[in-house]
Amino acid sequence: MKRRRIRKRESTGAPKWMVTYSDMVTLILVFFILLFSVSQIDMVKFDAISESFRNRMIFDFYPSPVPMENPTENTSNEESGKNSNEFENPTQLENINDRDGGEEKDSLDELMQQVEQYLQNNDLSNAISASRTDQGVVLVLQESILFETGEAEILDSGKPFLNKIGKLLTNIPNHVRVEGHTDDRPISNYKYPSNWELSGARASSVIRYLINDNDFDESRFTSAGYGDTRPIAPNTSEANWRQNRRVEIVIMENNKQPENNE
Known part of the structure; x- marks a missing residue:
């Protein structure tokens, strides 16, 4: 009597591990959505950071990587600090107030x-x-x-x-x-x-x-x-x-x- 051959079923669709992986990714996504929903943006700090980038005060004291025709003429004001707004820094104003209070x-x-x-x-x-x-x-x-x-x-x-x-x-x-x-x-x-x-x-x-x-x-x-x-x-x-x-x-x-x- 011949032995019956067991036919292997061909798997169709995605592998089983993909189900677990997709569930994990979905949970991580939900987790970050929850974190974002409960977070609050400090608009004052955000505006201050935006303003600092607009003023470009950070980059005024660094030389430009693009060569200029007359670098000494264009960089004299930046090096002297005439165009910077460093004295508008709130931290320095607080230090002045503290000093006045001490006096x-x-x-x-x-x-x-x-x-x-x-x-x-x-x-x-x-x-x-x-x-x-x-x-x-x-x-x-x-x-x-x-x-x-x-x-x-x-x-x-x-x-x-x-x-x-x-x-x-x-x-x-x-x-x-x-x-x-x-x-x-x-x-x-x-x-x-x-x-x-x-x-x-x-x-x-x-x-x-x-x-x-x-x-x-x-x-x-x-x-x-x-x-x-x-x-x-x-x-x-x-x-x-x-x-x-x-x-x-x-x-x-x-x-x-x-x-x-x-």
Whole structure:
């Protein structure tokens, strides 16, 4: 009996491995599509890069591979940097700002050290406190040193303190802002209908005394009366009321002008 021959089926179509390969390629394509769909283009950086290519600032300092007839005449401006926009680089502008901020900080530090040293040398540290703010150095004089309660006329006992402050300001030509502050207890009389008038009158009295006693330039000074709007302690006790009734002399940082009356 003859053995039956097994006929091999001829494979038609693509090989089997192509199915796996095509699935893998499809998955990779979907993966990159997902990455692109969730990504965001930073338009600011994109515009900056585009602008840099348009300006050709990168290639201005490199010689052209194409020979020119008169290379020395055409490259003198590029080598000197006249046609480049290197000074429009935001990074350099940031460095300039950082440097200016450091100079301002150093200036305030020196001013603060000078004021503190003067207060110590004249035994004023216990009566006058000094602190530094963004505006400059602030000297705080409590009401009890300069005024009677509810009054704006400077006491004789407070004049020596203002005399010493006047000597300090003689050596510091900066602009000065004098601020009057009160507690929140209301006041109402024919001279001062409210704390606004009282605080403004006290600031004006201090400025008038300093100018008359030291012959200062009036344009250096400005006054402000804040009433009870800027307390440094809660208005809940007699001790806190005393802290809030004060006059602040702000020695401005040397490149700042005093603010207008607020």
